[in-house]
Amino acid sequence: MPDTTAGLFLGQSEKPEILLWQRANRHGVIAGATGTGKTVTLQILAQGFSDAGVPVFCADVKGDLSGISQVGAPNEKLIARAEGMGLTLEPKAAPTVFWDLYGQKGHPVRATVSEIGPLLMARMLDLNEVQEGVLTVAFHVADKEGLLLLDLDDLRSMLVYVSENAARIGREVGNVAPSSIASIQRALLQLEQDGGDAFFGEPALRLTDMMRTSLDGRGQVNVLDSTRLMNSPRLYGAFLLWLMSELFEQLPEIGDPEKPKLVFFFDEAHLLFKDAPKPLLEKVEQVVRLIRSKGVGVYFITQNPADIPDSVLAQLGNRIQHALRAYTPSDQRGLKAASQSFRVNPAFDTAEAIQALGTGEALVSTLDEKGAPNIVQRTLIRPPNSRLGPATDAERAAVMAASPVSGVYDTAIDRESAEEVLAARRAAIEAEAEPSKPARAPTREQTREQAPAPRERAAPRPAPAPRKSTRQTPMEALTKSVLRTAGSTITRELLRGILGGLKKR
Incomplete structure (x- = not known):
């Protein structure tokens, strides 16, 4: 032996x-x-x-x-x-x-997204160097703002948050391209369809x-x-x-x-x-x-x-x-x-x-x-x-039932994390902005209901009196001209008499 x-x-x-x-x-x-x-x-x-x-x-x-x-x-x-x-x-x-x-064939194995980190997550998602950089920014912002990244829903919400605040975040840590965020989201969808979402949580x-x-x-x-x-x-x-x-x-x-x-x-x-x-x-x-x-x-x-x-x-x-x-x-x-x-x-x-x-x-x-x-x-x-x-499946099930971790990991836990916090923030912002929103234009039915009743027609006004003509007849014009001439002559003679008397004195 x-x-x-x-x-x-x-x-x-x-x-x-x-x-x-x-x-x-x-x-x-x-x-x-x-x-x-x-x-x-x-x-x-x-x-x-x-x-x-x-x-x-x-x-x-x-x-x-x-x-x-x-x-x-x-x-x-x-x-x-x-x-x-x-x-x-x-x-x-x-x-x-x-x-x-x-x-399915054993006790679930889970890890949080934060524990995996951006390097290994980028490997799982098959991201290129630029996309990995954007993912690293998302992890950085989550850490800075105290947002827990536990599952893929948290990471997806975090990417949306980074996209909505790209201008501010870009000034702090570098440019965040919307196209890169979209590529990461598509890769997350593929990972989720492959069943990878069961691992995170x-x-x-x-x-x-x-x-x-x-x-x-x-x-x-x-x-x-x-x-x-x-x-x-x-x-x-x-x-x-x-x-x-x-x-x-x-x-x-x-x-x-x-x-x-x-x-x-x-x-x-x-x-x-x-x-x-x-x-x-x-x-x-x-x-x-x-x-x-x-x-x-x-x-x-x-x-x-x-x-x-x-x-x-x-x-x-x-x-x-x-x-x-x-x-x-x-x-x-x-x-x-x-x-x-x-x-x-x-x-x-x-x-x-x-x-x-x-x-x-x-x-x-x-x-x-x-x-x-x-x-x-x-x-x-x-x-x-x-x-x-x-x-066999029966033998495997018996081993699992007798294992020291039976029941410890079998049920998933979903506690408050980035997804819930960001959703609450968004709801609060929308609630604050609600009073300042302009009133919506009434619908056609509402307009009909709110229109005042038609007024009764007033009695017709009397026709105005005919205006007098301002045109002068030839005789009226000749008379006014003779009077104006005579008046002017008399006036001149009077002025001359008065002035001549003053000079003699």
């Missing part, structure tokens, strides 16, 4: 291959083509850590990993393999809690509920059902990165513990790095590099190690490589990169050995007590103690 007090027994080469507990937080990678046994290796590692009292989180992409919750029923082939390693199989199930972002996930141990001292195995989530690869990758980031931010610094506090398995890891912008890659590298000092080991599962950036791959000390097929030039480059990442074993050619591996075989290289990689060994992977294959 292999000695498992110092570490986790992986399988048999020329010697037992052991993953040391004290080096398990130095991260690792499980790689190999489809159908070569990666999921079984993941199941063995998850249950091995659980038996050692270490909680585990892993994503179940195909549904096969759910069998870890059920007691194994090994066939003759598996029993014979175990006996060849000197291993006695102990069929048993691991203490399992099922999770599901959509709340409350009660938000508490990491302590994932880091439990059972009454018998075994670590809880958290299985995230990802069969539907894989249809939204950006949401899948962003969620797992958020979870790693939360672990990094919340857990205390402990250095290198005797055993990890948590082991995190990231299946289909290439989805995290595919088309990822540089800031996101830098965040992944930072988290992977520093989270080991928090006692967390991160293990990436992918088809080819070449899918993982070199800056991240260089930090993965424990490596399990299943078979690869080199049919294309791209496959050949991946095979070369995979073979060169191991410490050479003079007994065989690493590249040729990777192609010749059968199902259930792998090249294994773990870290020794000093932290240096061991020479790569061709290894027969051990059988698991739990069931190979998925759990």
